[in-house]
Amino acid sequence: MSVEYADRAKSSSATGDYETLAFEVTDHIALITIDSPTNKNGFNGTMRNELIAAAQRADSDDDVRVVVLTGKGRFFCPGADLTSGGTTFDYESENNVESDQAEPVQLVDGFRRDGGGQVSLAFAALRKPIITAYNGAAVGVGATFTLPTDIRIASSEAKFGFVFVRRGLVPEAASSWFLPRIVGVSRALDWSYTGRVFGVDEALAAGLISRIVEPENLLDTALEMARDIVANASAVSLGATRQLLWGMLTADSPWEAHRVDSRTVYELGQQSDVAEGVESFLEKRAASFSLTVPQDYPDFIPSFPDKDRID
Structure with a gap:
């Protein structure tokens, strides 16, 4: 966090009780920061629940006009928390990535809803602009759940990857709808077929992000964009x-x-x-x-x- 924003944040609204992120509102901007150092910002059921709650909180808060989403540390979100091993994505197992799913379990067409998709659709439903500032690697679900955000900028050190086929899966979080609309179907298939991790230059050329920023300027740049929107719209x-x-x-x-x-x-x-x-x-x-x-x-x-x- 920049010194300027940290100073102002002293008078911001309460951050709430979150385990995997921080939420604060200053100058009509809700700053959501993914911060789960124990698993390097890996996505799990707790993070899913808290990101959904943060999105709904920002939407219902009269004081919030723009949302900024970023991460803390080396990673933005490097994908699902894989510490459960081979049962990570087996929803019939008690050790899957969403084992702490809130009750009752939500279904769609009789099947358990994809957690990344629940986050994506919560962001999509917002009635306020969302700026994502990728501070580091955004891979797998860490890339897909951000696709419904409106403006995406990245640190020069960020990386991206839609690695699902390398894990025996498919792109989730409703990314089969969002990604082709953002970068075109051929580019979306290239990234999805190869599952390769790529850098910010390729992401910028494809339109996945709109700006590359030096790491020390990333958050200030996102907040300045948000302040401009707040001041004039x-x-x-x-x-x-x-x-x-x-x-x-x-x-x-x-x-x-x-x-x-x-x-x-x-x-x-x-x-x-x-x-x-x-x-x-x-x-x-x-x-x-x-x-x-x-x-x-x-x-x-x-x-x-x-x-x-x-x-």
Whole structure:
């Protein structure tokens, strides 16, 4: 954590009781930091539960306008915690990676839900922008559960890998939907077929990340991006924009987008944030937006993902 942010964090909201991460809110930015040194930030059932809880907490907090996700230490998340050996992914075993699954066990089509996918969809459902700052290796589920985040930047020391075929598995965390849309299907298949670990230059060229930053500047860069969004954008507009752009990836035609756009412009046009945005521009001053997502978000905008299709 930068010295500047650490100083301000003294007055931030409580971090909560987490074992694998830290959560703090300062200046309308929720900073989620993966911090599980005992297993080098390896993904397990506890981390799954806590990442979902952190996403839901950020979404429901009036004070949060932007979320920043990062890791502490050498790794962002190097994948699943493999300390259980060969039974790591055997959900009929008591020693699998999600053995501490909260009860009752959640099912989809009669099968136990993939934990990485539960995290991905929790992030996808957020009505607030998410910036991921990869401080180190993001491999396996450590790469896939971040795909629904909006802006991804990386330390020059970060690495990525979709290594599932080398473990006898398939890409999970709904990445078969997200990854081809982000980098194209040919690149997604290249990474998935080979299972090779690759560096930030390849990730940048493919569009998996948008910026490479020196390690000592990574968090400050992510927070500065978040502060710029907070200072200049309406929280309600941000949430609606996020859900529309992700959600319309499944639209059958631009007419579906036009239908939702038309109502959204009509409804938001009557809200105080729009009046403030226009008046502040005309008066050449900074805008002061007052509406919040939990209180004022328009409920007619389709949620992405559609929760009725998941639970």
